[in-house]
Amino acid sequence: MPLLEGRRLRDGAGFSLVRDGEERRFAFEEEFLPGINFNAASHSVTAPLVFVGQAVHAPELEHDDFEGVDVRGKIAVYFSGAPSTFPNTQRAYHASGREKLARLAERGAVGAITIGNPVDEAKYPWARNARNWAMPGMRLVGDDGAPVDAFPQLKATASLGVQAARELFEGAKMDAEEVFARREAGTLEAFDLPGQATLTGATALETVESHNVVGKLPGSDPALSAEHIVYTAHLDHVGHGAEVNGDGIYNGALDNALGTAVMLEAAHELVAGPAPKRSLLFVAVTAEERGLLGAEHFATHPTVPRESLVANINMDMPVFLADVTDVVPIGIEHSSLEDDVKAAAAELGVGLSADPKPEEVVFVRSDQYAFVRQGIPAVYLDAGIKARSPDVDALALYEDFLTGHYHQPSDDLSRPIHYPSAAMLSRLNAAIGRRVGDAAGRPQWKEGDFFGRTFGGQAAP
Structure with a gap:
């Protein structure tokens, strides 16, 4: 089967946040990792940030993490997983990263940042996972020759560890500790985050079988x-x-x-x-x-x-x-x-x-x-x-x-x-x-x- 292999490159990777005229640059690997972009060898996007809970839209359960916010033209920030209050079946489906990215692309987001949380990071430490940043990712190549589930509408993606994630909520409607607690309770709500973020990255792409x-x-x-x-x-x-x-x-x-x-x-x-x-x-x-x-x-x-x-x-x-x-x-x-x-x-x-x-x-x-x-x-x-x-x-x-x-x-x-x-x-x-x-x-x-x-x-x- 044809596959498109993508490898992150350290050179060109960046994540910065500008608030009140001050810029904070986050450290590659120690604090953030860019996602693998299967649509372009290099990318850059600058946009406002919006927090969208766990990026779950579940009308059958009357749950909408996008309620009250507009993600169009913004970089969405969210936790992995799905609410613990969901029945196991719906929780499994809505926890899918593919489903989250699809919802964000449909709503016009230009980027996506997954953030860590203390509970999961205690089991799967950021440093342990991040040290394997050079491992490749892959996508199937569709019958039309394009990568499957690559979501070109999202110009950049990234992931942040807990410590870096805390900084995103400084000066926001809720601080990080309240957001972490609400995640465990299943009571997250969406809101805009202060400042503008810039995500850049480079990817080595190769078609393999x-x-x-x-x-x-x-x-x-x-x-x-x-x-x-x-x-x-x-x-x-x-x-x-x-x-x-x-x-x-x-x-x-x-x-x-x-x-x-x-x-x-x-x-x-x-x-x-x-x-x-x-x-x-x-x-x-x-x-x-x-x-x-x-x-x-x-x-x-x-x-x-x-x-x-x-x-x-x-x-x-x-x-x-x-x-x-x-x-x-x-x-x-x-x-x-x-x-x-x-x-x-x-x-x-x-x-x-x-x-x-x-x-x-x-x-x-x-x-x-x-x-x-x-x-x-x-x-x-x-x-x-x-x-x-x-x-x-x-x-x-x-x-x-x-x-x-x-x-x-x-x-x-x-x-x-x-x-x-x-x-x-x-x-x-x-x-x-x-x-x-x-x-x-x-x-x-x-x-x-x-x-x-x-x-x-x-x-x-």
Whole structure:
């Protein structure tokens, strides 16, 4: 698939704020990072600032972060995520960075600045993420030759850490501490910020190619074999980055070599038995870490007729660091796949636990979401959190991985991966695919489901 790769350049990058005739220049990497501009090799924009909460417009929940302000011709400042008061489904959808940029572009903003907050920065420190500023970003190249979701209306984007963000609110309607508190309470409101900002940047752009790898197990039924269930796991990680203790190779053992192995083991399980009635596709997708790009390309340009895709079963970063008795199904509540997951888990004696971190909105952050956006029901089964031993806290091990090893060189084979638990997930994913493959009808979105309404597809009668 064709991709446009963009790399930030330090030379030419700048962010400054002018108030009352005084200019404050922010430091590259230490305080801010320019976004990657996929539309131009260099950019510069000067405009007033406006704070727009989390840049969420959710009329179905009577929520509008743009109420009372006009963003036209301005640089919008906002937090990532979506209000904690939202139901998990809508929170996941409205937390999407793509949706935020689309709303801003529609409203005429000329720039966008994402700001940090103390809660998230405690888990994911600015300095740790910013040191990898040289890592490239990517966009799919559309059939028209233009980058997809590049939003040319937005002339510049950037991100700021918490300390730099505090300065934007000096002399404003609310100070930073009140804004941070309102973010946690879900009571943000929009207002103009004092001063004018200038964002500049430069990007090295290059067209590259990458590949999805697809395997197929043909179905056994003369008619239903024309329909396809798609298993996915991303084959990429983040590559080379800033060195940590002399190591700059970001291995991705759990994210997502283990997920890919889980998919392949499920394939082995299914190939060893009688073929389901429907055909099965096993797709190792590329460029997940660059924005679910491989999955999006396959979901929109599949190797089989698009209308034949009936379900997606995704595997991503199964953090099995202990002997567990359960898995965490993400997204089963949206479609009839819930029945298949529960039946298969009961048959195999695998427990199902609720998502322990719904605020992470992982349903929109992995490859299954590319299929959901095409109206295809999907599910993603994450590693379990209930250890077999009462002396082991599997959830604490997972949280330790997120804070210390996620997207770090230390996500390598020195992690104490519990392979029998990973094999349990493989068997469960295989059993789910077999049930869906042999069912009389396709999976359906549940009646009135948010994703089913938003993206279409086959809804329950």
